Amino acid sequence: MVTAEKLRKQFNGLVAVDEVSFHISPGEVFGLLGPNGAGKTTIINMLVGVLRPDEGEVTIDGSHDPAQTQVRNRIGNAPQSLALYDRLTAYENLAFFGHLYGLSGNRLKEQIARALDFVGLTDRQKGIVGTFSGGMQRRLNLACALIHDPPLLLLDEPTVGVDPQSRYMIFESIEKLKKRGITIVYTTHYMEEAQRLCDRVAIIDRGKILALDTVDTLIEDFGGRAIIEGEVAEISVNFTWPGSTFEGNRFTLETQKPMEELARLANAGLNFTRLKVEGANLESVFLNLTGRSLRD
């Protein structure tokens, strides 16, 4: 559905995006994971034709020009900066964007009602957006992107500055959209979100894709070993285990396959009184790939 081929963009001599290529299949949730300033938003803006790449090409549904009206009609976008008019009501915002997509009359009313219901804002439809909480504004931002039922949805950091309740609601909404078969491009610097929502993730840093694959494969390939910490009821002073350190009845163990390792320890007669398994995740993938944390 979406193909980016060797995209390159620089601003005032600074390379923001460098040789970025990927393909997104219909119905896929594709994540762009990277710290702030990695180039995620620049990639999104090139995908939708707001920015022209210095080099490379974007193809959406076979069209090489994302600025074409028929292509834009198939894209919904929820920008990182809230794209709402804060002196209008939620209903008026949706009606305005609906009009721009050619909706009118009953069809427009139905779509507004549907979008409001989808993000749980039906009871606040007459409220002035400026009075909404950050979470409610983010949800309405998503609703505005969905007003015309686009098959491709671009969500740029959709949970920034959002309270836990709204974040949970946004996750649920995205999972529902995924079930509907909508293709989603999701940028975030929260690895938990990418891990939970995305089928495939591109790890981005300083304008380059460092790795791109499914979450499991990324973790397996770049996540490093899991760490198991625990305590046992009693242990022989002479007990040893490869890759582990014991101090009294406490132990630490690093392993690629934590569950199998724990099973073997249990078979060896250890009686666990406390266990903590810290598995590899996308954070450790990023750390291993760049030597830095995602939040650096």
Next chain:
Amino acid sequence: MGKVITLAGKDLRLLVRDKSSLFWVIMFPLLIALFFGTIFSGSGGQMSGMKVAVIDEDQSEFSQAYISQLDSLEALSITPMVYDSAFQKVRTGRLAALIVLKKGFGQTGGLFSDTPLVEVGIDPSRRTEAGYLQGLLAQASFMQLHGKYSSPSLIREQLDKLTLDSGAWKGLDSRQLARARSFLSSMADFFESLEELSIDSTADEPSKRPAMFAVKVTSVTNDVARPRSSFEVTFPSAVLWGLMGVAATFAVGIVKERNGGTYLRLRLAPVTRTQILAGKGLACFTASFFIGVMLLALGTVVFGVRIVNPGILAVSLVAACLCFVGLTMMVSAIGKSEEAVAGAGWGILLVMAMIGGGMLPLMFMPGWLKTLSHFSPVKWGILAIEGGIWRDFTYTEIWLPVVILLGIGTLCFSAGVTLLSRTDR
């Protein structure tokens, strides 16, 4: 076109919901019109005269008539009172001055006396008005004397008194005395003949008598082409202030939209950049035109502003609005933040207002500033709107300001759109 109207409708709705902007767009221009209109008003609100106390120590018929004469002057507001009370009020600043008519004032009318028979006490903080007050007192004296000696019979009576007054001829020898009396007798005969001529005529009516020094003052214009009240001057300025308010508000709105996510969403929607700009322009024009019409309607209905040529006024208003749509686009492109655009935008607009006669009328400006005013759209806007209100411009006369306004608007619009397009890449 439907999308352009949708875009414009959204901007107008945002404007209506922004109370602080509404103040600058509607209330501020109105206050300007009312404030300056009232200050300079000749009909809408009379300027109050200088408040002075009069102490009449002479208590003669002449002094009473003199006080009435003073009271008839618009520039003075007279209150008869006793000296101590008047002194106290002037000292405490409640009155500007006191005038004392001393004993003997009625005998000579205050003229040709060895000792001053009129004393003026003035509030020290109003020294500059002392000369003005002296002038008014002299004016009243001459008016009084004019009244006293403009009737031939009154003059003849005075001449007879003088002829019989032996004290007045002291120091003259008998030959000089005979000549003087002969001259006065001839004068008396002359005035007697005038009096006979005036019988059965209307010559006794003061307005029909020849004045001592008659000057007729006329305006170098026809009867229509002059402002009938100061509001006819201040309301065109107010319209321009309204247009400046709309321009500043929309310029800030454009930069706010660009910095927020809404502009990005608009560009992702199936609308062209031209449609987006047209929507902004249409909203700005509609708001400007509405403000102009509203202010002029208020001026007409409440403050008696005449519209001598509605067609010319409509053309002028449309041209001024289009000009300020162009300015809006340019101002919105001169900064990247709302603060920068608001500050620089108002700065530019205020300079235009200052040199264009939006604050101080052009007539009070030095020559070089008048020349500079040609570069201000405010000057041309005011001139064009006045053309339809009281200057009674013809379509031949209005084309120059209209073409200049449209030219400035087009240049600014092009510059603004070019600058905005650069930042979109």
